[in-house]
Amino acid sequence: MRASNSRPTIKDIAKVAGVGVVTVSRALNNKPDISDSTRERIVALADQMGYRPNRHARFLKLSHNPAIALIIKGIDNPFFQQVLDPLEAIVREKNYLLTVVKVPHWADEVEEATKIVDEELMAGAIFLGGSFRHEASVFKKFNVPFVLSTVSRLPKVDDSAYSSVAVDDQEEATRAVQHLIDLGHTTIAALGVPEGDASVGAQRITGYRQALSNAGIPLDDDLIRFETREQMNPYTYEHGYHLAKRLLQERPDVTAIFAIADVLAIGAMRAIREAGLSIPDDMSIIGFDGITIGQFVEPELTTVVQPPLEIARLTCDVLFEQINDSAPVRHVFVPATIHAGGTTAPLVQSGEAK
């Protein structure tokens, strides 16, 4: 039953067609130096015999494997799905195979990627998300082109060591918080980057601090909420829920929340409702990402929208120009937009809070 032994090889086809293997190879790969008549004959025969090329054999010889590894960490965030989808389409369109490797959020994504890429002799890699705690050295091991998607600056690593396509997380976060400040809020909490995350989470928090600082609002670290439970994905509705639950208990003076991800915001919204507060009248909240579900919760989520299609397209552009043309590393920033939903409102100046 465990067939596959029955699969015809070019040798079999050659035998049946009464030609040499190399002729078959040429016919199947649209190479020159072969008469149209024999080509057609062979192609038809191969099709009829149910021939499939053996990638292992082919790429053992060619040592060029048209495959891209897509390393994705923290898949739970639906936003990644929204960029993964077009990414996959584009890669396939270029006749490359995309191998998606999900790594648990506590694992070392670069380590995993190196292994896969090396063993499979892949042509390149894309890191979607991820929290890079790495030193520059780990990227040295990487001997194929790679791009960081939705991740921009890496604090410990020199720009020249990698490429990236992302929104300016810090800048956009500042704008988001500025939006809350413009509405009159001054006691603004932030949810929640775990310590040690050296990536988008940290940058968005930096943006938060920046906005407060710009506005002359004193920083209060107690308002920056996160949790560091091991083996727990920080980008989940649950996490946002728990963070907000505690926040509301401990800090009834808060009137607005900046969540570094929509999933956290949506989880927080439930906690806010459970606390008997109304959104946005008693509590404003703004998210980050622009995931689809944000438009279907009540009220519709106000958030910083990252353009998934554009990110996907640019990621592929940068990657393939490195693969095909040996182009140098590049850092692309794409603009985000604030989508005004119904979760933010001007601060009501009165003492009736709580």
Next chain:
Amino acid sequence: MRASNSRPTIKDIAKVAGVGVVTVSRALNNKPDISDSTRERIVALADQMGYRPNRHARFLKLSHNPAIALIIKGIDNPFFQQVLDPLEAIVREKNYLLTVVKVPHWADEVEEATKIVDEELMAGAIFLGGSFRHEASVFKKFNVPFVLSTVSRLPKVDDSAYSSVAVDDQEEATRAVQHLIDLGHTTIAALGVPEGDASVGAQRITGYRQALSNAGIPLDDDLIRFETREQMNPYTYEHGYHLAKRLLQERPDVTAIFAIADVLAIGAMRAIREAGLSIPDDMSIIGFDGITIGQFVEPELTTVVQPPLEIARLTCDVLFEQINDSAPVRHVFVPATIHAGGTTAPLVQSGEAK
């Protein structure tokens, strides 16, 4: 720059170590017939030289590729993510590589799968979701074990042609609709399986009809809503929203909705709110799947919960017992449970609707 030419092979290691290639091969694969001292020496050397086995070479020889293809159609449904995640973990734990192939919902998933599996000489395949319009014949082409996950009965195909792990979609749908009937509803609409879908969608609609029939409620096909726009994924919030929007305009007599997927239900909830109706007082709605976000919308979604972990585990069980022990095909049904949220309520007997 495009290195990978620099990767050491066992030949290089053998040269440096002053031994034969076969000794290296044995050392690296923990084979017997090799002294511990040389093994350790070689392993250390390989590590130091940054050796990585070349899968192409290895599996060209072995013609057994420890890789599983995961074909997933209609990825937009978040429920698939919830089973994909543990699935991936289990497969990796068994030291198999999982290649996820997403196919657009209008493509032929079996065709795609056959190609990949053949070319990569994969050991097996898992179909996650999908709408199988196929005749039995297409499965004959498949010469490796495969399992349909979250899909049970295929109308046109004999049971002996495939394995499956899923809830009993028809039965559970009947229970869901029965739940609405028990609350006193009689004018119950259903959202939305496109015509031609021969899979879970159709079965859940069949379950809906069954429930009405059991209760002696006359069937009204106008209450079964779906759309057949080409190239449009039916399992989205948007789709549910549009279906409900029209339904509410055309049929103000409806008091309850059965959605064949949670995404549709959640999309519909927005349409219901926009129509000025309250959930569940003016309109009850029940979903199917048990996606996480259902617990974070307001009110919390009442739904039929499929157990993703159990489905993932059983899918792997069935697949690997076929791969390793040549076990026969098997059909596993897992029980679902109705999660009582806040979107269903007893019918209020009065004329104030609308």
Next chain:
DNA sequence: TTGTATGCGTTATCAT
């Protein structure tokens, strides 16, 4: 315990 020779399916080189 270790090494030599062979072949997996394919493509490139060099012939004819």
Next chain:
DNA sequence: ATGATAACGCATACAA
């Protein structure tokens, strides 16, 4: 235009 042969990296049967 076509074919014989070598080579890709690895693992196995067999010999030493």
